[in-house]
Amino acid sequence: MNALTRRQQQVLEFIQTRQQREGLTPTLREIADHFGFRSLTAAADHVRALQKKGVLENQPSRARSLRVVSPWQGLRRPVADIPIFGSIPAGIPESRVQDAKGCLSIDVASLGIKPTPRTFALEVRGDSMIGRHILDGDLVILEHGVAPRNGDVVAALIDNESTLKTLVLERGRVWLRSENPRYPQLIPASELVVQGVMMALVRRRKG
Amino acid sequence: MNALTRRQQQVLEFIQTRQQREGLTPTLREIADHFGFRSLTAAADHVRALQKKGVLENQPSRARSLRVVSPWQGLRRPVADIPIFGSIPAGIPESRVQDAKGCLSIDVASLGIKPTPRTFALEVRGDSMIGRHILDGDLVILEHGVAPRNGDVVAALIDNESTLKTLVLERGRVWLRSENPRYPQLIPASELVVQGVMMALVRRRKG
DNA sequence: GCTGATACTGTATATTTGTACAGTATCAAA
DNA sequence: TTTGATACTGTACAAATATACAGTATCAGC
Incomplete structure (x- = not known):
C-alpha cells in the first residue's frame, strides 16, 4: 500500500x-x-x-x-543559517559571503539561542580545549559582540588564527587559558581580540 | 540604504x-x-x-x-528532520510521531551522515559518558539498526530507560562500559537491546 | 478473462496570481 | 520648495496554474 x-x-x-x-x-x-x-x-x-x-x-x-x-515536519521549528569560517583575520568587521567556507543550517530550538547576523561557526583544529569537552573537528557556534563572562569559551585571534580559549578573570586581570595540560596555559588577554563567545557545538561523526 | x-x-x-x-x-x-x-x-x-x-x-x-x-542561503544544503525521543521503551519497532518530544532540524553536510528513517536523537541525562566528552543536556544523534563496532557509543535499554554506553569487545564477549569512574563499569551486553549507534552530537548553550 | 492500479494523451476551463496603470497622501531630506 | 521615498486606494488584465473530463494502453493479481 x-x-x-x-x-x-x-x-x-x-x-x-x-x-x-x-x-x-x-x-x-x-x-x-x-x-x-x-x-x-x-x-x-x-x-x-x-x-x-x-x-x-x-x-x-x-x-x-x-x-x-516528513513525519516530523509538524514539529519543525525555524531553521537558521550560520556561516562557517575557516579563520577570521580581523575582528569580523563585516563578514562577507565569499569568506564563508560553508553554512550550518540548524533549527533555533535545538541550538538554544536565537542567531543574529553576528553569529558564526568555526571548525575546531586540535584538541587544546579537550578539558571543556571540545574535540578536533567539532563545529563551534559563536556569537560576536557579546560580553564574555568568566569561564566562557571564546575565540581569540592568536598569530593570525582563530583559536578557542577559556576566558579567566583573575586578580582583576583577564587571561586566556587552554584546556589541555600539554599546551601553554595562560596568555594575557590584554592585546588579544576576542572574536566571539561560544554558544553551541555540533560534533560530526568520526571515522 | x-x-x-x-x-x-x-x-x-x-x-x-x-x-x-x-x-x-x-x-x-x-x-x-x-x-x-x-x-x-x-x-x-x-x-x-x-x-x-x-x-x-x-x-x-x-x-x-x-x-x-539570507546571505548564506546560497550555501545552504538539504536539511533533515530528526525526531527527538525522551526515552525509547522497546527496540524502536515503529517510532511514532506522537512519541517524539521534538524535532532536530539540521543540514546533512554538517551532520556528516545521511539520515534514514531509523535516525533519531536522544537528550543525554547525567554525565556517565563524560569520558567520551558527552555532557548532560547534549543531544545525541543515533542510527538504529546498524552494526556497532568496538568502541562505538551506543544507546542501550537499561531498566526501561535509554542509556548511553561504550560498546566493548573483549575476549570474544560484548560489554557495555560507562565512561565515568563513579559509575559501574562493565555490564554484559548479552541481555541488553542496543537501540542505536551514535553518529553525531549537538550541544546547546548552557546557563 | 476480468478487474483495478498504473501510466499516460489531449482538450477545456475556472481560479489563482503577478503585474501594470492611474491616482492620493505623508514625510524627510536636499 | 521641491524632490524622492514611503504608504497606500482602485481597477484591469494577461499569464500561470490547478483541476476536470474523456479516452488509450499496459500489467499484475485473482
Missing part, C-alpha cells in the same frame, strides 16, 4: 530536489515538462497517487502548494 | 513566518489581506522595496516565488 513505484519515486525525488534547490515546489506543468509528459494529467495522476500514499501534501487550488511530507 | 522601515520589517516578518510555518510564501493578495490593504499595489510596493534592499527575492511571473534572502 505504501510502497512507491519506481516512477512515483522519481517524481517524488524531483519534487523534493526542486524544493531543496530552489525553495519552490514545481507546478504540474513543470513536472510534466521535466519528464516529457505531453499531458498535465500524467503529472496530476502521479501527484494524486503520492498524496494517496501519504508522502505528499497539497493545499487545493493553490499554486505550488505541493509539500513532501 | 539597507535599513528597513518598520512597516517593511513587518511585511518581511510576515512573509518569513508564513514560509516557516506553512512552507509557502504568501501571494500579494494574502499579504494585502493580512495587513488589511485594500489594494494589491500596497503589497506589491512593499515587496518591490524589500527586493530593492536585497532582503527578498522573486522569480518574475511565478506564483508564490517570494523568498527571504
Whole structure:
C-alpha cells in the first residue's frame, strides 16, 4: 500500500530536489515538462497517487502548494543559517559571503539561542580545549559582540588564527587559558581580540 | 540604504513566518489581506522595496516565488528532520510521531551522515559518558539498526530507560562500559537491546 | 478473462496570481 | 520648495496554474 513505484519515486525525488534547490515546489506543468509528459494529467495522476500514499501534501487550488511530507515536519521549528569560517583575520568587521567556507543550517530550538547576523561557526583544529569537552573537528557556534563572562569559551585571534580559549578573570586581570595540560596555559588577554563567545557545538561523526 | 522601515520589517516578518510555518510564501493578495490593504499595489510596493534592499527575492511571473534572502542561503544544503525521543521503551519497532518530544532540524553536510528513517536523537541525562566528552543536556544523534563496532557509543535499554554506553569487545564477549569512574563499569551486553549507534552530537548553550 | 492500479494523451476551463496603470497622501531630506 | 521615498486606494488584465473530463494502453493479481 505504501510502497512507491519506481516512477512515483522519481517524481517524488524531483519534487523534493526542486524544493531543496530552489525553495519552490514545481507546478504540474513543470513536472510534466521535466519528464516529457505531453499531458498535465500524467503529472496530476502521479501527484494524486503520492498524496494517496501519504508522502505528499497539497493545499487545493493553490499554486505550488505541493509539500513532501516528513513525519516530523509538524514539529519543525525555524531553521537558521550560520556561516562557517575557516579563520577570521580581523575582528569580523563585516563578514562577507565569499569568506564563508560553508553554512550550518540548524533549527533555533535545538541550538538554544536565537542567531543574529553576528553569529558564526568555526571548525575546531586540535584538541587544546579537550578539558571543556571540545574535540578536533567539532563545529563551534559563536556569537560576536557579546560580553564574555568568566569561564566562557571564546575565540581569540592568536598569530593570525582563530583559536578557542577559556576566558579567566583573575586578580582583576583577564587571561586566556587552554584546556589541555600539554599546551601553554595562560596568555594575557590584554592585546588579544576576542572574536566571539561560544554558544553551541555540533560534533560530526568520526571515522 | 539597507535599513528597513518598520512597516517593511513587518511585511518581511510576515512573509518569513508564513514560509516557516506553512512552507509557502504568501501571494500579494494574502499579504494585502493580512495587513488589511485594500489594494494589491500596497503589497506589491512593499515587496518591490524589500527586493530593492536585497532582503527578498522573486522569480518574475511565478506564483508564490517570494523568498527571504539570507546571505548564506546560497550555501545552504538539504536539511533533515530528526525526531527527538525522551526515552525509547522497546527496540524502536515503529517510532511514532506522537512519541517524539521534538524535532532536530539540521543540514546533512554538517551532520556528516545521511539520515534514514531509523535516525533519531536522544537528550543525554547525567554525565556517565563524560569520558567520551558527552555532557548532560547534549543531544545525541543515533542510527538504529546498524552494526556497532568496538568502541562505538551506543544507546542501550537499561531498566526501561535509554542509556548511553561504550560498546566493548573483549575476549570474544560484548560489554557495555560507562565512561565515568563513579559509575559501574562493565555490564554484559548479552541481555541488553542496543537501540542505536551514535553518529553525531549537538550541544546547546548552557546557563 | 476480468478487474483495478498504473501510466499516460489531449482538450477545456475556472481560479489563482503577478503585474501594470492611474491616482492620493505623508514625510524627510536636499 | 521641491524632490524622492514611503504608504497606500482602485481597477484591469494577461499569464500561470490547478483541476476536470474523456479516452488509450499496459500489467499484475485473482
